[in-house]
Amino acid sequence: MLGEDMPGKIERQQRDFRSTGKLKQLMADHFHELADASMTGVRKIAWCTSVGPVELLRGMGFLVYFPENHAAMLGASRMAVESIPHANAIGYSPDICSYLTSDIGSFLRKKTPLTAAYQIASVPRPDVLVFNTNQCRDVKDWFAWYAREFQAPLLGIHTHRELGDIREYQVSDIARQMEEMVPALEEVAGEKLRRDRLEEAVSLSRDTSLLWKACLEMNASFPAPWTFFDATIHMGPAVVARGTRESVGYYEALLEELQERAAAGISTVAGERHRLYWEGMPIWGKLRSLSEQFSALNASVVASTYCNSWIFDQLDPADPFESMARAYTELFIVRDEAYKEQYISRCRDFYQFDGILFHDAKTCPNNSNNRYGMPERLMKRLGIPALTINGDLNDLRCYSEEQARTNIEAFMEQLEEAT
Numbered sequence: 001m002l003g004e005d006m007p008g009k010i011e012r013q014q015r016d017f018r019s020t021g022k023l024k025q026l027m028a029d030h031f032h033e034l035a036d037a038s039m040t041g042v043r044k045i046a047w048c049t050s051v052g053p054v055e056l057l058r059g060m061g062f063l064v065y066f067p068e069n070h071a072a073m074l075g076a077s078r079m080a081v082e083s084i085p086h087a088n089a090i091g092y093s094p095d096i097c098s099y100l101t102s103d104i105g106s107f108l109r110k111k112t113p114l115t116a117a118y119q120i121a122s123v124p125r126p127d128v129l130v131f132n133t134n135q136c137r138d139v140k141d142w143f144a145w146y147a148r149e150f151q152a153p154l155l156g157i158h159t160h161r162e163l164g165d166i167r168e169y170q171v172s173d174i175a176r177q178m179e180e181m182v183p184a185l186e187e188v189a190g191e192k193l194r195r196d197r198l199e200e201a202v203s204l205s206r207d208t209s210l211l212w213k214a215c216l217e218m219n220a221s222f223p224a225p226w227t228f229f230d231a232t233i234h235m236g237p238a239v240v241a242r243g244t245r246e247s248v249g250y251y252e253a254l255l256e257e258l259q260e261r262a263a264a265g266i267s268t269v270a271g272e273r274h275r276l277y278w279e280g281m282p283i284w285g286k287l288r289s290l291s292e293q294f295s296a297l298n299a300s301v302v303a304s305t306y307c308n309s310w311i312f313d314q315l316d317p318a319d320p321f322e323s324m325a326r327a328y329t330e331l332f333i334v335r336d337e338a339y340k341e342q343y344i345s346r347c348r349d350f351y352q353f354d355g356i357l358f359h360d361a362k363t364c365p366n367n368s369n370n371r372y373g374m375p376e377r378l379m380k381r382l383g384i385p386a387l388t389i390n391g392d393l394n395d396l397r398c399y400s401e402e403q404a405r406t407n408i409e410a411f412m413e414q415l416e417e418a419t
């Protein structure tokens, strides 16, 4: 444990990060570049799922837009709640992914959080949409709706799921699917895939991943210099700017700041008494209130599956297709229960948390790992308690704040008694 071998560290609480200014600038530049290209046609735009083959798209010269990032903004700004019924009205059930329903609903009602944040009227127009079903089938249906709306080509990778050990034929299959997309992408791009540009994007993506991983791993320190709630904000560039120099520069600066915080004993949570793991999607509209509640209870949420899911250290510019295929197949979300339990157990060894929070997201079964007995098995295996919080990523009608607060308080009392 890093913190324990640093005698003389002074514990100090500091919620603000000096990197936040850089983060805001990077995100603003990202959206303005897309908005300009959408208006002028100066660059072609590809829409991509958040764990889709962005490196390939950058290698083809596309600007890349991520609807899931926009959907998370809808959740965080709480615009999702008013948007979802518009998608329900055209036949998309309230029970399916609330990223999908809030995003399509927001398009239908012509209201986007990009307006308040960046004075941008609408999401950028796609020249092509590319999905990977490694997360779920919802992303395909989501992108298919926009493909019809914009009369733009839809391309996709169909992944293997429920995997234990990864087999070579699975990786080769995904690599071939990516290669088969190239001619169609070249047609839209109006130019050939340039190997040097692809290798550079893979290399920059790998650098981003390694830096992001190092930032997350700073929370092996006692006290943890930041929390899951901070990391969900600072992970924006790992999603939307993966494969660019800007994201690498950003995480170099953030890592330096986190190293300074850890060395000086600066943390987001004052007087850290308990350390927790968050399993599942964030509840975007309640990040602040949850963060404040845990902070008041002297509990740091030190690690999460969600933030770890943007670590793609398998990427290798010397072998772009195979390494992209491996990175996007070895993901937690496509693995079987045994793998997931082992993964969380390894995280426990590293981060030394004393409790697990499972978020059962009503509209995302793919990221709700509490439904087949995993909390019970992990409690037994690790000898620590777990709590399931019922809620949703974007649809706050599925979340009772009062109920969650009460359950969290009771859970923390249980942890106190065990101390």
Ligand code: SF4
Pocket: 097, 098, 099, 100, 135, 136, 137, 138, 139, 281, 363, 364, 365, 366, 367, 393
């Ligand atoms: S993984 Fe969940 S949140 Fe993400 S797109 Fe699929 S259903 Fe939606």
